[in-house]
Structures are given as C-alpha cells and as structure tokens.
Amino acid sequence: GIQVEQSPPDLILQEGANSTLRCNFSDSVNNLQWFHQNPWGQLINLFYIPSGTKQNGRLSATTVATERYSLLYISSSQTTDSGVYFCAVEPPGTYKYIFGTGTRLKVLA
Amino acid sequence: DGGITQSPKYLFRKEGQNVTLSCEQNLNHDAMYWYRQDPGQGLRLIYYSQIVNDFQKGDIAEGYSVSREKKESFPLTVTSAQKNPTAFYLCASTPGFNTEAFFGQGTRLTVV
Numbered sequence: 001g002i003q004v005e006q007s008p009p010d011l012i013l014q015e016g017a018n019s020t021l022r023c024n025f026s027d028s029v030n031n032l033q034w035f036h037q038n039p040w041g042q043l044i045n046l047f048y049i050p051s052g053t054k055q056n057g058r059l060s061a062t063t064v065a066t067e068r069y070s071l072l073y074i075s076s077s078q079t080t081d082s083g084v085y086f087c088a089v090e091p092p093g094t095y096k097y098i099f100g101t102g103t104r105l106k107v108l109a
Numbered sequence: 110d111g112g113i114t115q116s117p118k119y120l121f122r123k124e125g126q127n128v129t130l131s132c133e134q135n136l137n138h139d140a141m142y143w144y145r146q147d148p149g150q151g152l153r154l155i156y157y158s159q160i161v162n163d164f165q166k167g168d169i170a171e172g173y174s175v176s177r178e179k180k181e182s183f184p185l186t187v188t189s190a191q192k193n194p195t196a197f198y199l200c201a202s203t204p205g206f207n208t209e210a211f212f213g214q215g216t217r218l219t220v221v
Contacts, residue, residue: 030207041146041197041215048209086151090207095140095159096167097201097210099152 002027002091004100012106013077021072021103023087031090032063033097034072038083046072046085077107112136113213115200120218122194130185130216132200141183142201142210145169152199158183187218194220 003026013019023032034046047054047061049070054061058077063070074081084104088097113134122128132141140159144152154167158177172191177183183202187194200213 031209033210035212041199041217043199043212045209045211050207088152088210095165095203095206096142096154096157098154099144101151 002029002089002098004087004089004098006085006087006100006103008103009101010104010106012108015077015079015107015109017077017107018073018075019077019105021074021085021105023070023072023089023100025068025070025089027068028092029065029068029089030092031097032065032070033088034061034070035086035088036081036083037086037102043086074105077105079107079109081105082107113200113202113211115198115213115216117216118214120216122218122220124220125189126220127189128187128194128218130187130198130200130218132183132185132213134181134183134200134202134213136202136204136211137180138202138211139180139205140203141177142203143167143173143175143183143185144199144201146197146199146215155185155198194218 031050035043049063051065058075060073084102087100116131142157143155156175158164174186199215203210
C-alpha cells in the first residue's frame with residue numbers, strides 16, 4: 001500500500017520563526033489534506049490541497065502531485081501553533097484517507 | 110450547527126466488556142470512517158462506510174464491529190476480542206469520492 005512519510009518528526013521553534021513541514025507519498029493520490037491536532041486531540045482542517053498552492057493567513061501549503069510531495073509553511077509561528085501536524089492522502093479508486101506519521105511542533109515563547 | 114458529534118468524550122470499561130462508541134453527523138455526508146490513534150502515533154483506519162447498509166474493513170478491523178443503518182450514524186463496537194482497546198478513537202465523514210474529510214472531537218477509551 002501507499003506510504004506517507006512526514007519530516008521532520010519533531011520540531012522546536014522560537015516564537016516568530018518560520019518553518020517548513022514536508023509530506024512525501026509513495027504513489028499517486030487523488031486528494032491530500034493537512035491537519036493540525038491540538039493538545040485536546042481534535043483534528044483541525046488546515047488545507048484540502050490535491051495540487052497547487054493555497055494560503056490562509058500565516059499558513060500556506062503547496063502540493064506537487066507529479067513529484068509526490070506536499071509542503072506546509074508556517075510563518076511567524078505562535079505558541080498556539082504547537083501540536084502535531086498530519087498530512088493525509090487518498091489513493092485513486094479508494095474511499096479512504098491514509099495518514100502520515102506526523103510532525104510534532106513545539107513553539108517556545 | 111453542522112458537524113460530527115462523538116460521544117462520550119471519555120469512556121472507561123472493564124476488560125472483557127464490549128463497548129459502543131457513538132458517531133453522528135448532520136452534514137448529509139455519504140461516507141463515514143473510524144480511526145484509532147495510540148499515544149504519539151498517527152491515525153489508523155478501522156472501518157469505513159461509503160453508503161448506508163454497506164461498510165468495509167480498514168487496516169486494523171480485528172476486534173471491532175460497525176453498523177450503518179442510517180446515513181447520519183456510524184457506531185463502533187469495541188469487542189472483548191480486541192487485545193489492546195485503550196486508545197483515542199476518531200470518527201470522520203466526507204461528502205463522497207475525492208472530497209474533504211471532517212473529524213469529530215474523539216472518544217478516549219480506557220480499559221482497565
């Protein structure tokens with residue numbers, strides 16, 4: 001089955017710093033989403049981005065489906081950005097999202 | 110408000126007992142999913158359902174059962190056959206193929 005790998009696994013930043021999170025997938029996909037899991041466990045939708053680039057405030061994402069990767073950019077990080085970031089992909093012909101291993105982000109004040 | 114409601118938030122059960130987790134959505138979505146998350150790990154798919162009265166096993170279905178009698182409801186039963194049931198369980202739904210997934214707030218199950 002498809003493999004979804006995220007890097008780095010852990011990241012510690014000072015408040016105000018920028019960061020780039022990466023999601024690599026081993027086969028073609030129809031869909032890709034980025035989520036932020038907050039300390040209470042809730043998964044918050046960040047981007048639905050099967051291809052192209054999107055921006056939402058300090059966050060932006062780019063998916064290059066032909067090269068099988070997606071990037072999540074966080075600018076001017078805040079302590080509330082702390083948590084775990086997951087990417088999830090939907091392989092063609094399936095009805096299911098496969099999750100990556102996650103990047104655990106800690107932003108220090 | 111439209112959304113996905115999971116209940117209860119926290120659940121404690123004795124070993125050997127079956128337990129049912131509730132997931133209800135009022136988004137009129139066709140597909141629903143159950144995922145399991147262990148501490149410090151990613152999400153793994155247990156079961157999913159594309160339409161009413163139909164469901165498929167995911168990657169870790171052993172020890173679990175589901176039903177989909179109504180479009181808005183997809184309860185998950187954790188049976189006594191599940192060897193390590195203590196985990197965080199998340200329910201999700203999508204309108205259909207090639208669409209965005211939305212998640213409920215999760216249920217933390219602890220078996221003692």
